[in-house]
Amino acid sequence: MKNMLLIVFYVAIDGVFGESVSVMEGDSVTLHTSLPEIQRHDVLQWRFGAKGALIAQINKGANKSSVYDDVPDGRFRDRLKLDNQTGDLTITNTRTEHSGHYEVTSTRNKIFTVTVLPVDAVKSVSVLVGDSVSLNTDLTEIQRDDVIRWRFEHLNPPIAEINRKDRKISKHDGSERFRGRLQLDYWTGSLTIRNITTKHSGFYEVDISISNRHTIHKSFSVTVRGEVRTVSVMKGESVLLHTGLTEIQRDDFITWMFEDIILAEIYKNQSSLDQLFYTYDGADERFRDGLELNKQTGSLNITQCKTSGVYELKINRRAIYQRFTVTVSVAGLSSGEIVGIAVVVLLVFAVVAVVIYRRLKISKLKSITHSGEYKLQISGSGKNTFERFSVSVSDEIRPVLVMEGESVPLDNDTIIQTDDEILWMFGDKDIVIAESKGGTRGTTTDHGPDGRFRGRLKLDHQTGSLTITNIRTEDSGPYKLQISRGGQKSFKLFNVSVSGPTALGSIPEEEHLFQSVRYWRQRSITTES
Incomplete structure (x- = not known):
């Protein structure tokens, strides 16, 4: 739109x-x-x-x-x-x-x-249970006297409201339906519903009052699909995840994902199906040489399956969203025995975690398995002294592909508390480019190294999300979000790749088409039907 x-x-x-x-x-x-x-x-x-x-x-x-x-x-x-x-x-x-x-x-x-x-009259949104969905006002920035009010199923009071004149932001999500799920964009007034459920399906409308001069009314029909299929397989065997299609149609874009990892894609453009058929089994060691994609139906075959988890299927043109919960069992062991072994392993790990050194440095943490509670015991003079350390490690790196000149939001998926401290860092040297302390009490952005971000950073003090406007190729690189809460720190990592016009010649035509389709699909996925 x-x-x-x-x-x-x-x-x-x-x-x-x-x-x-x-x-x-x-x-x-x-x-x-x-x-x-x-x-x-x-x-x-x-x-x-x-x-x-x-x-x-x-x-x-x-x-x-x-x-x-x-x-x-x-x-x-x-x-x-x-x-x-x-x-x-x-x-x-x-x-x-x-x-x-x-x-x-x-x-x-x-x-x-x-x-x-002119535009399509019906704005329909389809989303899976557990996902987030953003309903956009299409404003670039709210002005001083603007008022934004969001309603659900024509009910009063509104479920969310921004009043710039009174400097007031409120979310009336006290009911069980929306409690803890609503997020308002401070700059545009767009509404995000997180961890959505089927009871959030329905009619949403927003009134955008422009400085008490005129009011724009927009409406959205949100459909939440709850289809989740459960599949059990023995470790080392193959499992076939079906799309339910007998044949892929023209302009179908099929994506298979595991967590945030793209496993396979098909984009059928007229008769060039073979040229636009990819599996990315080399992107993760768990799936190396273990993926087979059916070119006719788009179904995914995982050979020598060894990874339990949630696999997701998206067919954009048809607005089909499905999830498959795959459980991989070890041969000869029941599920109860597997759980028992896991408990024993965790208990052993807890005992080993008791150390006798005054300080313990864990360098280059690469896995979330190092996250947890660490306990320090100091023995001397007939008494023991204990200290506890809580370590949170994130090994999830979110890839972000964007074209030069566009804006890109780096979203934080957690709710910011009053006393949280937010730091956004850029590059290998973790240069701080934005920070927020206690929400509106202290939100600042920096020009970054060599002033490259001057006037192009927007930090949402409510969510901690960072938006980079008019992005350039030199903005490519790693971005890190650090959230400090109650003495504990958590991290989110983003790897941003900015493509410029001169870079297109070095990319094979079919791969460039994939990148372009995927990029625009990611931008419009929440508003396409």
Whole structure:
């Protein structure tokens, strides 16, 4: 979906003020009179077009309100709503033929130039249980007096709200349905629902009030799919994960993933299926030489399976999302015996973790298996002294592919607490480029090494997420997020690759097409049906 263009200007001609508004087709727009209340005996009229066709009127003296939605040619039929107190006019489910000049005449006259941009009328979103989904306002940045209100199933009060004028951000997620799941983007007003469940399926709407002058209304239909298939297999045997397709159709884009690792992809463009068929079994030692992709159906065969976990299938054009929970068992052992062995191993590890050194340095931690509680025991003079250390290690590196000139958000998937300290670092030397201490009490960004990030970093003090705008090839590299909470530290790692125009010649044509399709797919996955 194109970004919503909002251009506002004022001109004064004989006391009449003009305002320009752009809205996406299918959305609603409210044109505000700026009157707190129509006075007694006043007559307020709304007119449309060059000929000034009367489309709505309020006569306070006669206590009468009317809409004439059958003029000039019936284009407004069942689309006009009039606020009897303020005289504000709402046009619902807008179409391109509603573009034009609107004038309100009363004690204060105003002219609006409305432009309706064509776009698909229905904004539908499909997502899997447990995933996150973002509902976008399409604003680039909220202005000083803007108010954003999100509702679910037409219910009041709103589930989330941003009021820039009052510097207020609130999430009314006290009910069990949304508790701890909502995240508001401070810059754009977009809403993210995390760890989504089937009870979050339904109708979402947002009212975007632009400085009390006009209001944009957008709506979303969210469908949460809960299909998860369970597969059991013995270690070393093969397992086939089915797409359910008999044949891949033109423009199908099929992706198989394990955790955040892409295992295989097929993109069928006319007859060039063989050229756009890839397995990435070399990307992870657990799957090396162990993946086979069916070119006709897209089903994935894992040979000599040895990795338990959740495998995910996405077919973009058809909006198909499926998960497979694969459990790998060791031959000759029941599941209960395996659990018992795991418990014994954990107990042994806990005993070994008791050390007698004053300080223990663990260098170059490479696996989350080193995470946990470490206990130091100091014996002397007939007494023992104990100290505990909590170590959190992340070996998950999130790859991010972006084209030069775009903006890229590095998202933090956890909820930021009041006393959390956030540090964003760049490069091998962990140069700090942004930090937040206690939310709004101290949020700053830095220009980075050699000033390369000057004016291009945005830190969300609510979520800790970092956005890099107008990204350049020299911005490629590792980014690290450090979250300090209650004496403990956790990390998230991102590896950003920025592709410039000159880099395209060194990439094989079919691989470049894969990168491009994957890049745009990742940008639009939350709003595609």
